[in-house]
Structures are given as C-alpha cells and as structure tokens.
Amino acid sequence: MQTNSHTNGKRIARNTLFLYIRQLITMAVGVFTSRIVLDALGKTDFGIYSAVGGIVIVFSFLNGVMASACNRYFAIEIGRDNTEGLRKVFSLNITVFIFIALIIIVLSESAGLWFVANKLVYPPERVVAVHWVYQLSILTFIISMLTTPFRALIIAYENMKVFAYCGIAEALLKLGLVLALCILTADKLILYGIAMLLVNVSIGAFYFTYCYKHYVASHYVRQWDGQLFREIVGYTGWNVIGNLAVIGKTQGINILFNVFFGPIVNAAQAIATQVSSVVYQFSYNFTTAVAPQITKSYSVGHTDEMLALLCKSSKYSYFLMFIVVLPVTIMLPLLLDIWLVEVPEGCVVFAQLTLINALIDSLSIPTAYAIQATGNVKWYQIFIGITLLLIIPISYLLIMCFNINAWAVLIVSICASVVAQIVRVIFVKRVHGLLVRTYIKSVVFPIVGATIVAIVIPITMLNTLTLTPLNYILIATISLIMVIIAIWLVGLTKTERSELKMAICKLPCIQLFLR
Numbered sequence: 455m456q457t458n459s460h461t462n463g464k465r466i467a468r469n470t471l472f473l474y475i476r477q478l479i480t481m482a483v484g485v486f487t488s489r490i491v492l493d494a495l496g497k498t499d500f501g502i503y504s505a506v507g508g509i510v511i512v513f514s515f516l517n518g519v520m521a522s523a524c525n526r527y528f529a530i531e532i533g534r535d536n537t538e539g540l541r542k543v544f545s546l547n548i549t550v551f552i553f554i555a556l557i558i559i560v561l562s563e564s565a566g567l568w569f570v571a572n573k574l575v576y577p578p579e580r581v582v583a584v585h586w587v588y589q590l591s592i593l594t595f596i597i598s599m600l601t602t603p604f605r606a607l608i609i610a611y612e613n614m615k616v617f618a619y620c621g622i623a624e625a626l627l628k629l630g631l632v633l634a635l636c637i638l639t640a641d642k643l644i645l646y647g648i649a650m651l652l653v654n655v656s657i658g659a660f661y662f663t664y665c666y667k668h669y670v671a672s673h674y675v676r677q678w679d680g681q682l683f684r685e686i687v688g689y690t691g692w693n694v695i696g697n698l699a700v701i702g703k704t705q706g707i708n709i710l711f712n713v714f715f716g717p718i719v720n721a722a723q724a725i726a727t728q729v730s731s732v733v734y735q736f737s738y739n740f741t742t743a744v745a746p747q748i749t750k751s752y753s754v755g756h757t758d759e760m761l762a763l764l765c766k767s768s769k770y771s772y773f774l775m776f777i778v779v780l781p782v783t784i785m786l787p788l789l790l791d792i793w794l795v796e797v798p799e800g801c802v803v804f805a806q807l808t809l810i811n812a813l814i815d816s817l818s819i820p821t822a823y824a825i826q827a828t829g830n831v832k833w834y835q836i837f838i839g840i841t842l843l844l845i846i847p848i849s850y851l852l853i854m855c856f857n858i859n860a861w862a863v864l865i866v867s868i869c870a871s872v873v874a875q876i877v878r879v880i881f882v883k884r885v886h887g888l889l890v891r892t893y894i895k896s897v898v899f900p901i902v903g904a905t906i907v908a909i910v911i912p913i914t915m916l917n918t919l920t921l922t923p924l925n926y927i928l929i930a931t932i933s934l935i936m937v938i939i940a941i942w943l944v945g946l947t948k949t950e951r952s953e954l955k956m957a958i959c960k961l962p963c964i965q966l967f968l969r
Contacts, residue, residue: 533750
C-alpha cells in the first residue's frame with residue numbers, strides 16, 4: 455500500500471507539473487492572442503463575434519456536466535481494470551453526445567437563428583458576416599463537444615503529458631491563424647470564425663487519432679445498455695441541477711448588484727471574477743491530476759487510501775492557491791491600475807473578496823470528487839444547490855433591511871462557501887466513513903495555522919508603509935516568502951516535508967546544479 459501510494463504521489467506530482475506548464479504557456483499566448491484579435495477585427499466585429507458565439511456557448515455548461523460524467527465512469531472502469539466495461543461506457547457516452555449534439559443543432563437552427571435575426575443588435579451591413587459566424591460557431595462547438603469523451607479518456611488514463619502538449623499546440627495554432635488575419639484582406643470576421651473551426655477540427659482529429667491508436671476502449675461499438683444509460687442520465691441530471699444552482703447564484707448576485715447598486719458595480723464584479731478565474735486555475739490543475747486517483751481508489755475498494763488522498767489533496771490544493779492568492783491580493787491595486795485604463799469603483803475590494811471565496815472553494819474539489827465517485831449525487835446536489843442559492847434571498851433581505859454595501863454580498867457568498875464545504879465533509883463522512891476530527895486535524899488546523907502565520911507581517915506592512923508601487927512589490931515579495939515559510943513549518947508534517955525535499959532534489963534543474 456505504501457509503495458502504491460508513493461507511486462501515485464509521483465504520478466500526481468508529474469501530472470500537476472505538466473498541467474502547470476500547459477496553463478502558463480496557454481495563458482501567456484492567450485493574452486497575446488486576444489490583443490491581436492482585438493486589433494485585427496476592431497471593436498465592432500470583436501463584439502459581434504463575442505455576442506454571436508455567446509448564444510451557442512449557452513449550451514456549454516451541459517457539455518461540462520457530461521464531461522464530468524465521462525471522467526467519473528471512465529476512471530471507475532480503469533480502476534477496475536475492466537477494458538470491455540470501459541469500451542461499453544465510452545461507446546454509450548459517444549451515442550449520448552451525438553444525441554445531445556443533434557438537439558443543440560435543432561435548437562440553434564430554430565430559436566437561436568431567430569434570436570440572431572430578430573433580437574441581436576449589429577450593423578445592417580454585417581448581416582451576411584453575422585450569419586456566417588453563427589453557423590461556424592455552431593459547427594465549432596459541436597466538434598469541440600464530440601471531442602470531449604476522447605479528452606476525458608486521456609485524463610482518466612492520467613496521460614497529462616499528451617493533454618498538456620495538445621493544449622499548448624492549440625494555443626499556438628490559434629496564435630498562428632490569428633497572425634494570418636493581419637495579412638489577409640478578406641472579411642476578417644468570417645476568416646476568424648473559419649480559423650477557430652480549423653483549430654477545433656485539428657485538435658479533435660488529434661484526440662481521436664491518439665485515442666484510437668493507444669486505447670482499445672475508444673473503438674466504438676454499436677450496443678445499448680438501458681440500465682447503464684439511465685444511471686448515467688440520472689448522475690448527469692443531478693449534476694445539471696447542481697451546475698444550474700451555481701449559475702443561478704452567480705447571475706442572481708449580478709442582478710442584485712444591477713438593481714440595487716447599478717452597472718458600475720456589475721463591471722467591478724465582472725473584472726473581479728476574471729481575476730479569480732485565472733488564479734483558481736493554479737489549484738484546479740492539481741485537483742485535475744488528483745481526481746482520477748480518488749475515483750480509481752473508490753472503484754477498487756481502497757477507501758482508506760482514498761480518504762488519505764482526499765485530506766492531503768485538499769490541503770495541497772489550498773496551499774497551491776494560497777501561494778498565488780496572498781501576493782496577488784496585496785498587489786491588486788497596482789495590477790488593476792496597470793491592466794485597466796480606468797478601474798471601476800470598488801473593483802479592488804470585490805476582487806480581493808472573490809479571491810478569498812475562491813481560496814475556500816479550492817477545498818471543495820477533492821471532497822466533491824469523493825462524493826461523485828459513488829455515482830449517488832442526488833441529495834448532495836440538492837443540499838449544495840440550496841446552500842448556494844440561499845445567498846440570493848439572504849443578501850436581498852440584508853440590503854432591504856440593513857442597507858448593506860455591495861461588497862457585503864460577497865461576504866455572504868464567502869460564508870455560504872464555508873457552509874457548503876461543511877456539508878460536503880458531512881456527506882463524505884456519511885458515504886465513506888471519514889472521521890470529521892481527522893479532517894479537522896489534517897486539513898483545517900494546518901491551513902488555518904499557516905494562513906495566520908503568513909498574513910501577519912504583510913498586513914502590518916500594509917498598515918504602516920506608504921503604499922507606493924515599489925512598496926506594493928516589496929510587500930508582495932515578502933508575503934510570498936512568508937507563505938512558503940508558513941506552509942513549510944506549519945502546514946506540512948515532517949513526513950510531507952521529507953517527501954517534498956526528495957521531489958525537489960529529483961527535479962532535473964536541481965540535479966544539474968548539484969553536480
């Protein structure tokens with residue numbers, strides 16, 4: 455068991471490294487690409503593409519839920535070493551995805567097309583380009599959706615190296631095609647739509663070819679299993695409800711901000727959400743690498759190993775994000791001033807509170823995976839959905855009765871995230887026998903202790919120094935050092951420190967230096 459855990463730990467560390475490299479490169483290329491696209495298309499055409507493509511992206515949350523189902527069922531069969539069962543699940547998922555794709559095409563070519571023709575606002579002379587882009591967006595989305603099972607299969611097999619390389623290739627391919635827009639003289643809006651379609655076709659073809667060549671399970675077989683279909687649909691259906699609750703919470707907060715505080719607050723919240731989404735990826739990459747191991751451990755009955763991995767990955771997920779969150783939170787006034795021409799009022803506070811919320815939410819992913827591994831998610835999604843949606847009526851009552859500020863709504867959201875995590879831990883205790891005191895001792899105490907130790911000096915400096923750009927950089931640097939020290943001394947056990955030392959010493963750059 456110890457050898458197996460050590461091997462799994464090395465695999466998780468290696469996969470996390472690949473995902474981090476993927477994120478850093480795609481983020482850098484993405485920022486550069488977005489600037490080129492805006493310059494090449496111009497504000498009007500860029501806005502048209504965002505609006506037209508956004509109509510199709512409405513369906514993307516369903517694709518995300520289906521991907522979650524793929525990840526779960528694929529990992530279960532791989533954990534059981536059941537190739538034939540995996541092939542059956544894969545083929546059934548392909549059938550379901552094709553069925554969903556047909557429904558999306560029908561809706562897009564009826565209600566969606568009517569909306570584009572009658573409700574969407576765009577210059578009359580761009581009507582042909584708009585319809586071209588709409589059809590290209592539908593096709594692009596369908597291809598991306600049908601690629602999902604193949605991508606999920608690679609993740610379930612924990613082949614993050616291929617997944618990372620493919621993501622980097624996709625970013626570079628987009629950059630190359632976007633650069634071509636600056637040279638070509640035809641309608642750039644239509645050309646951009648074609649370019650995005652070509653990228654998705656190329657990446658989809660690669661995923662299909664790679665899976666077909668390396669994984670027998672990806673060879674489609676025409677068969678039908680009604681019981682398995684109902685199980686997948688039931689699992690997916692309850693996850694849809696959970697995702698709708700998250701969307702309802704997000705959009706509900708936006709509506710409250712708009713009604714009571716005006717569009718400027720909406721702008722501040724939108725920017726805060728963008729900042730949080732980028733930072734959140736640092737934690738999400740790690741949990742993506744961990745998720746298959748949690749599901750596989752459950753599938754073969756290694757509950758103790760799964761719970762140990764849950765606790766350790768929850769703590770590591772928090773620390774990986776905390777290393778980024780504290781310096782960014784301190785630097786936000788300076789970063790937003792550099793990034794934006796005009797920073798909306800309250801944007802800094804909104805972003806800081808949103809980052810704190812994301813930091814708490816980083817604990818949720820391993821526990822959610824452990825619950826979803828069972829496939830029985832009905833009551834879990836109901837309780838979590840209710841907890842998140844209660845943010846809206848509670849915030850409404852506080853605004854009406856106590857005239858609270860807009861940022862106080864985000865405090866309510868943070869409290870709801872804490873309650874939701876408590877609910878998740880209770881569910882893990884109920885379905886897997888997790889001892890709550892074990893979770894508190896191995897997760898809660900280390901992260902609370904490390905957080906308190908890390909923030910004392912930076913907060914003191916913020917309250918005593920004149921906040922010039924140079925001082926912001928100084929405090930952020932010290933905060934990064936303090937986070938690392940606090941995690942090392944307070945957050946990690948002696949065994950974990952030894953494991954980390956060994957992992958660092960095995961890095962190629964360190965070995966080269968030691969020579």
